[in-house]
Amino acid sequence: MISIKNLQKVFTSSSGSVQAVDDVSLDIEKGEIYGVIGYSGAGKSTFIRLLNRLEDPTSGEVIIDGQDIAKLRNGQLRKARQEIGMIYQHFNLLWSRTVKDNIAFPLEIAKVPKAEINKRVQELIDLVGLSGREDYFPSQLSGGQKQRVGIARALANNPKVLLCDEATSALDPETTDSILNLLTDINKQLGLTIILITHEMHVISKISNRVAVMEGGQVVEEGDVLEVFRHPKQKVTKRFVQQVMGDKEQDDALEAIVAEYESGTVLRLHFVGEKTNQAVISEVAKQYPVAVNILQGKITQTQKGAYGTLVVHLTGDDDDIQKAIQYISETSVEVEVNPNVE
Template sequence: MISIKDLTKVFKTKDQDVLAVDKLNLSIDKGEIYGVIGYSGAGKSTFIRLLNRLEEPTSGEIELNDQNLTGLSKSKLRVARQEIGMIFQHFNLLWSRTVFDNIAFPLEIAGVPKQKRESRVNELIDLVGLSGRGKSYPSQLSGGQKQRVGIARALANNPKVLLCDEATSALDPETTDSILDLLVDINEKLGLTIVLITHEMHVIRKICHRVAVMESGKVVESGDVLDVFLHPKEKVTKRFVDQVMGDPDRENSLDVINENYRAGEVIQLHFVGENTNQALISDVSRRFAVNVNILHGKITQTQKGAYGTMLVQIDGEETEVKQAIAYMKTTSVEVEVSPDV
């Protein structure tokens, strides 16, 4: 669907050249929700603007449905862009136009006849949950409603790809969840490919199938969301995972735990999918002469299933503790002794 090869963007200034995107390579499948996450300055906003050539790449290629977008003339690019919708952090609505007229705007530019235009706009208003608000102006809408208008407008020309540039960053948590639910609904109903950039792991966790982690213009880690949650390799990825799993000070927490629970072995357990319901702790306590003390735990949901982590202290005779840990490792629960930070 989307193939990105050695994509590079250098911004030239009077003082220096700034490498915003550095030989980035990605492949995004048709119909998936692909997340790109990174902190400020990682290059993610530049990356998504390169995808529809709002920014011109310095080098590299972007292919959409086997068409090389980087090689298109301006006239052909205008046609190709009709297959790419985009929504923005601050909505970018036309404040002098009603909801109906905002959504109709790209159809007007494309020369769609009035009757077809009206039919399409009404269809989109219903799709995004704004029935009855067609005559309202942006100033009369909440932040979530404004973003729904932005989504409807982006879908006006029946695009194959929807680009989301920090689409929920200006919204409160409850409204963010409602917009994310809408994006999932659109993805499933229309088979739309969605590329979403964010600095919030909650967004990735809730709706994305796969994720790429960006740092200093590069993709430093990528894969299925559940796999990345389970096995974050890079320090920046671990920080993002800790956003969701509730321990942003993981390193300090582990130091405190190791200092205060020296009498027993401290281990970290990873539960996936149905394993989150597994009664492992009580099972171990019955089988072995050990005491199991739960220090910390949390379960969260991803598109691919539930994921949970738990820190426990196992205390008892050394032989019994070793046997208990060995038994845990034979189950489908992943066991990490003296977990790395």
Template structure:
């Protein structure tokens, strides 16, 4: 659906040249919700603006539905952008226009007739949960309601792709969840391809199918969200995963665990999908002559299923501990002995 090859963006200044996006390659499948995560300065906002040429690339190509967007002239680009909706962090609404008129605006530009516009706008108002607010002005809406208007406006021309530029970072956690639920609903109902950038792993965890991690203009890690949670390879990725798993200072925590619990073995258990319901600890206590101390753990949910981690200490005869670990390896629970950085 979206194919990005060698995409680069360099900003030229008097003092230095800044390479915001550096030879980025990425393929996004039709109908998926693809997340791009990175800290401030990683290049993710520039990247998403390159997809519809709000920023002009310095090099490389962006192909959407078999059309090379980077090669289009201005008139063809205007037409192509009607199939690429975009929502923004700070809503970008027209404050002098009502909800109805904000949503209608892109249809007016596209030359859609009045009756057809009216039908489409009313459909979208219902879709985003704003029934009865069509005559309200943005100043009369909450942050979440404003973003719903932004989403409806982005969907006005039946786009194939929806780009979300930090769409929830200006919202409180409860409102963020309601907007994310709406995006999932839209994705399922319309089969819309969604590209979402964020600096919050909670957003990736909740709605994305796949994720790419950006750092210094490059993708340093990518894959299915559950796989990235399970096996984060880069330090920056582990920091993002720890946002959700409740251990923002993972390195210190592991050091403290290893320093405090020096006897036996420290084991990290990974529970995936149905294994999160498995009564493994009680099974181990019954089957083996060992003491099992639970040190730290958490379970969270992704689009691909539940994922949990549990740090435990096994105390007892080393041979018996090894037997217990071997038993765990025969189950659906994954085990990591003496985990460290």
């Protein structure tokens, strides 16, 4: 569906040049929710603006449904943009227009007949859950409701792709979850390809199928969200995973507790998907003469299933501890022995 090849963007000014996007190549499948995560200055917002030519690339290709957006001009580009919806962090609504008139705006630009506009607008209002607020102005809406208007407007021309630039960053956690649930529903109902730019790992873990991690204008890590959670390779990726799975105060406390143990073995167990429901620890305690002390546990839900970690301390005969570790490993739970708990 989307193939990005050697994409680059260099901004040049009197003070020098800045490489905002540096040789990025990605393939995004039709109908998936693809996350791009990075801290401020990583190049992710420039990257997403290159996908619909709000920024012109310095070089490279952006092929969407067989068409290189980077090469289109004038009328061809306007037509292609109608198939790429975009929602923004700060909504970008027209404050003098009502909800229904904001949603109708791109249809008016496309010169769609009035009767078709009215029908389409009502469909979208129902889809995003704004029935009864058709005649409200943006100033009368909550942040979440404003973003729902932004989503409806982005869907007005039946796009194939929806770009989300920090779409939940201005919202509180509860509203963020409601917007992410809406995007998931839209993805399922419409088969829409969604590309999500964010600096929050919670957003990625909740709805993305795959993720690319950006730093310094480059994609430094990419893969299935669950796999990235289990085995983050880059330092920046580990920091993002820590956002969801970590708690600095708890980790400091855990480190102090572990330091007090003079015997036994500390394990960090990684549970994935349905394995998070297995009663592994209770089975170990039943089958082997070892004492199990649970030190810390964390779990999060991803689009591909639950991912959890559990840190435990085993005491007993060394041979029995090794047998217990072997048993745990055979259940397909990943085991780290004496891990760095920082």
